[in-house]
Amino acid sequence: MTEIVLDTLGKDFGSFTALRDMDLTIRDGEFMALLGPSGCGKSTTMNMIAGMLEPTRGQIRFDGKRIDGVPMAKRGVGFVFQNYAIFTHMSVRENLAYGPKAQGMSRAEVTRRVSDIAELLQLTPMLDRRAAGLSVNILQRIAIGRSAAVEPAIFLLDEPLSNVDAAFRAVMRSELKGLQRRFSQTMVYVTHDQLEAMTMADRIAVMDHGRLLQVGTPLEVYNNPSDTFVARFIGSPGMNLIPARVDGDTAHMDGIGALTLTAAPGTAQVLAGFRPEVVHPDDDGPLAMGVEIVEHIGARTIVHLRAGETEVKAVLDAEHTAPREGQAFRFRVDAADIRLFDPATGAAMKRHG
Structure with a gap:
């Protein structure tokens, strides 16, 4: 296992700054997700950790030792790319054995590692099949297994599930988490999919436009976003911001009603934020909007509400009767579930509730 420290790390490509002064410590044995939209700098960060790119400024340290200029092959990292990179002319067994053989391990050790990884990733029945002709799902599983077979101290995965189907993606989330726990690796996982980050990671580093915005556990980031970008990006749907x-302990929203706060910043213009899941239907509730669209998604119903130009989403579970489109909808939001943001900067204000 290895602790990774990024100290004021930055990367420029000509006049374009891909990463700005990133400070992040990835703990020994931690599963860290780098989460953000395309172009936010997460893959650039991972490529510098791997040694595929050199930083423009700042340092990267593994267990306190600077690794500037250390080639990728000597950093002790395993890397899995978005597009699987395997030898299609080889069998599954030969692909899994490639790394351990290249490191000069004994035949018995190579056999053990291949057997263990194949069992863990459900590849045992196809070990002697050629990789050519296998499905994309299986090829990506082989790519993960080939990197894992060398049991690297650091395992880097760059959007490894983005090209596989949804059902397989759900299976692999569980298997990757199991893989990391079994080998106690420090794992860095790049993704734009907040569901992957929320379900797999010990902590999430949310990024946008080359900046690190927030680091925390999935629940910390979900419950207390640092700014409006994180509030909207995390959650499905994201946080409502109105x-x-x-005025005093009340937040007035034109055309909708008022929210009661347990603490307030005096008199101020704010963005009042609350998650769709904390909207409670209430015939006597202080808030009212019109129902625009109703989406039934399994046990959940997503209700799209509108009042003038303001939109709100509510997530209701099966115990609530879904409203009909065109109806008026009254609801409440508990004070403890309200977050306030500065409308000028987007930064979270002191927690209220």
């Missing part, structure tokens, strides 16, 4: 005027 212009409001705070």
